Amino acid sequence: MNRWLMKSEPDVYPFEQLLREGVGRWDGVRNYQARNYLRDQRVGDPVFFYHSSCALPGIVGLAEIVKRAEPDPTQFDASSEYFDAKSKPDARRWDLVTLKPVRALKRVISLAELKADLKLAEMVLLQRGSRLSVQPVTAAHWARILKKE
């Protein structure tokens, strides 16, 4: 089992929406490295749900993969903002996975707090210039972060 961190902008898709809807399709990933990680995800893998581009960036909830990667239909939809003219049904570029919410954290574990913990310095999230929206989290980092809650 692998553990993950997935970023979403709360203005676009907040954790509260995943909680409310009970299931969510993680579409719109248009970065190859992130896509490759999506393809590595397995049913049951735990996920930190991270809010980016907002007043308090940080981890806000826990989620879980409930369905493995499959073609992201928005890449074929000319009316979608995620449309990709270079993607063909027999040669797709982009995948999505399906998540379910587990629970909200009791409080936001902020980016600033993660940065302040030197034992987390190796996290992908904290690397210089790192922008990956889907990224692995080690078991040690996962446990250490959850203890902060």
Added chain:
DNA sequence: GCCAACGTTGGC
């Protein structure tokens, strides 16, 4: 709004 860092595109 600013801007650094990064990824992608496309000319050559």
Added chain:
DNA sequence: GCCAACGTTGGC
């Protein structure tokens, strides 16, 4: 294959 230009991400 190189690399400049451009678009995007995301913290601040």
